[in-house]
Amino acid sequence: AQKVTQAQTEISVVEKEDVTLDCVYETRDTTYYLFWYKQPPSGELVFLIRRNSFDEQNEISGRYSWNFQKSTSSFNFTITASQVVDSAVYFCALSEGSRKLSFGAGTTVTVRA
Amino acid sequence: NAGVTQTPKFQVLKTGQSMTLQCAQDMNHEYMSWYRQDPGMGLRLIHYSVGAGITDQGEVPNGYNVSRSTTEDFPLRLLSAAPSQTSVYFCASSWSNSNQPQHFGDGTRLSIL
Numbered sequence: 518a519q520k521v522t523q524a525q526t527e528i529s530v531v532e533k534e535d536v537t538l539d540c541v542y543e544t545r546d547t548t549y550y551l552f553w554y555k556q557p558p559s560g561e562l563v564f565l566i567r568r569n570s571f572d573e574q575n576e577i578s579g580r581y582s583w584n585f586q587k588s589t590s591s592f593n594f595t596i597t598a599s600q601v602v603d604s605a606v607y608f609c610a611l612s613e614g615s616r617k618l619s620f621g622a623g624t625t626v627t628v629r630a
Numbered sequence: 631n632a633g634v635t636q637t638p639k640f641q642v643l644k645t646g647q648s649m650t651l652q653c654a655q656d657m658n659h660e661y662m663s664w665y666r667q668d669p670g671m672g673l674r675l676i677h678y679s680v681g682a683g684i685t686d687q688g689e690v691p692n693g694y695n696v697s698r699s700t701t702e703d704f705p706l707r708l709l710s711a712a713p714s715q716t717s718v719y720f721c722a723s724s725w726s727n728s729n730q731p732q733h734f735g736d737g738t739r740l741s742i743l
Contacts, residue, residue, distance in 0.1 A: 526670070550729045562673075562720065562734040569729055608672060617688060618663070618722075618732060620672035 520544065521611050523621035530599055531629050538594045538624050540609030546570075550612040551585065551592045556623070557605040565607075568592060599628045632656050636721050636735035643711045643742050651706040651738050653721030659733070660726040662704040663688070664696065666717040667737075673720060679704055680726060711742045 522541045530536050542551065553565040566576065568585050576583050580600075584593045596603050609621040637652045655662065663678035665688075675688030679698040693715060695707040704723075708715060718739050722732040 521672075523672075552731060560718070561736050562722075564731040564733075567729065567731055612729070617675055617678060618673075620665075620674070622670055622672040 520619040521609050521621035523607075523609055523624050525624045526622070527625045527627070529627045529629065532600060533598050534628075536596045536599050536603070536626055536628075538596075538607050538609075538626070540592045540594065540621060542590050542592065542609070542611045544590075544611060544613055546613045548614065552610040552612065552618070553583070553592075553594050554608045554610060554620075555605045556608065562608075565594075596626070599626075601628050601630055604628045634721055634723050634733050634735035636719075636738050638738060639736065640739050641741070643708075643740065645711060645713060645742060647711050649708055649711065651708075651719055651721075651740070653704045653706065653735060654702050655704075655721075655723040655733070656702065657723060657733065658701060659723035660701070661730075661732075662698065662721065662723045663732070664694070664704070664706045665720045665722065666690065666715075667720060668717050676706065676719075708740075713742045716740060716742045 520543050549570045551568045555563045580597045582595045606623045606625050608623045611619045634655045660681045664676040665673040667673050674690050676694050677696040679685045682701050685696050718737050720737050721735045724730045724732040
C-alpha cells in the first residue's frame with residue numbers, strides 16, 4: 518500500500534498565483550517524520566522542510582508555508598506568490614522508525630511568466 | 631563541501647552487462663541508501679545501510695547488490711542489466727536518526743539497451 522499519496526500529478530499556474538500541494542500519508546507509528554523535497558529541472562533533490570509527528574505547529578518560511586494536520590494525516594505545502602524559479606517537482610516523504618524514507622509520486626509545478 | 635558524490639553521471643549499457651554505480655560521502659554519515667526514480671513513481675528504495683558492514687533490502691532490491699566496507703562508500707552493483715533497470719539512480723546519506731533529512735547525490739542516469 519502506498520504510504521505517501523500526492524494526488525496532484527501536475528499543477529500549472531501563472532506567476533504570482535499561490536500554489537498548494539497536497540500530501541496524505543499512512544502510518545501506524547506514533548513517532549514519524551515528514552519531509553518535503555524539491556527537484557528543479559537540473560535534477561538534484563533539495564531538502565525543504567522536516568516535521569515530526571509531535572509538532573503540529575505550522576510554519577512559514579518566506580514564500581513557503583506548511584500545514585501539518587495529524588487528524589487528517591496530511592502535510593500540505595503552499596507556495597505564495599509563485600515565481601518561475603519555483604517550477605520543479607515536489608516530493609513529500611515519510612520516515613518511520615526504520616529510517617527508510619517513503620516518497621510520494623511527486624507533483625510537477627509549472628509556473629508561467 | 632563535496633557532500634554525496636555519485637559517478638558516473640550518465641551510462642549506457644547493453645542488456646546482460648554488469649556495472650557498479652559509485653557513491654561516496656564525506657560527512658561521516660552512518661546511514662546510506664540507493665533509490666531509483668522512474669516517471670510517475672517517485673523515488674523507490676533499492677538498498678540501504680545503517681553502518682559499515684550492514685546492509686538491507688528496500689522496496690525494489692531484485693537485480694541489485696550492495697556492500698558497505700567503509701563509512702564513506704556505498705556502491706550499487708547491477709549484476710546483469712535489463713531494460714527495466716533504465717532509470718535515474720540517487721544515492722543518499724544521513725545521520726542515523728530517522729528525523730534527519732537525507733542528503734542526495736546528483737544522480738546517475740542509466741540507460742539499458
